[in-house]
Amino acid sequence: MLLMAIVWTVMTPRLLRSVVGLAAVSVILSMIMFYMDSPLAAVFELSVCAGLIPVIFFTTISFTQRVGQEELIERKKIIFRQYVYLPIILAVVAVVMLLSKPVVDFVFPTAPVVQDVRKVLWDDRHLDLLGQIIIILAGALGIVALFKETKK
Amino acid sequence: MVMSFNLIRTLIGLEILIKVATLFIVLAGHVTGNTALAQALVVTLIVIEVVVMVVAGGLVLCIYRSNRTINANELVNRKG
Numbered sequence: 687m688l689l690m691a692i693v694w695t696v697m698t699p700r701l702l703r704s705v706v707g708l709a710a711v712s713v714i715l716s717m718i719m720f721y722m723d724s725p726l727a728a729v730f731e732l733s734v735c736a737g738l739i740p741v742i743f744f745t746t747i748s749f750t751q752r753v754g755q756e757e758l759i760e761r762k763k764i765i766f767r768q769y770v771y772l773p774i775i776l777a778v779v780a781v782v783m784l785l786s787k788p789v790v791d792f793v794f795p796t797a798p799v800v801q802d803v804r805k806v807l808w809d810d811r812h813l814d815l816l817g818q819i820i821i822i823l824a825g826a827l828g829i830v831a832l833f834k835e836t837k838k
Numbered sequence: 839m840v841m842s843f844n845l846i847r848t849l850i851g852l853e854i855l856i857k858v859a860t861l862f863i864v865l866a867g868h869v870t871g872n873t874a875l876a877q878a879l880v881v882t883l884i885v886i887e888v889v890v891m892v893v894a895g896g897l898v899l900c901i902y903r904s905n906r907t908i909n910a911n912e913l914v915n916r917k918g
């Protein structure tokens with residue numbers, strides 16, 4: 687399902703539909719994360735990547751040029767030429783993977799003691815938090831510098 | 839999609855790449871049983887992703903304001 691959403695996001699000629707597809711990819715990914723016992727990451731992915739980032743893209747698209755009908759038709763032709771072989775390649779890869787036997791038997795290690803995410807984040811990865819703060823400040827200053835009005 | 843000439847499509851392609859990396863980190867955490875560390879890394883990655891997208895979106899808007907286009911092919915052909 688995730689692959690289908692990604693393929694649709696890539697292949698659709700309209701930008702707004704691509705952004706909606708991106709949000710759908712984030713929702714599916716957050717469901718996968720919930721299934722993989724990562725609820726905090728899933729909540730972050732759902733709220734930020736499925737909510738905030740599509741809003742940023744919609745805002746950016748709304749301020750840029752509207753695509754004309756001729757350009758849309760041209761883009762559909764280009765996408766068809768670029769991705770016409772993709773389903774065939776995916777089908778061949780799926781058949782090869784189903785028919786071939788694995789060479790190496792993957793032995794997964796036993797699970798260690800489950801730790802609290804908050805403890806890992808605040809105690810073990812506190813430098814990551816410092817880095818996040820610095821990056822957020824840098825991003826905010828960058829946006830201010832980009833949209834600063836110059837005196838004429 | 840990253841190879842597209844449209845700058846916004848390039849950003850969407852970059853977003854998909856980051857999501858795939860996020861999925862692999864979570865998968866590695868699930869396989870090894872160390873989900874706490876994987877989640878901490880994913881939270882860091884998401885914060886960086888948001889900041890990068892915001893700054894990139896601002897850059898695209900500035901490029902559009904000065905050049906009236908977001909097609910990278912047309913930007914390369916400009917002089918100066």
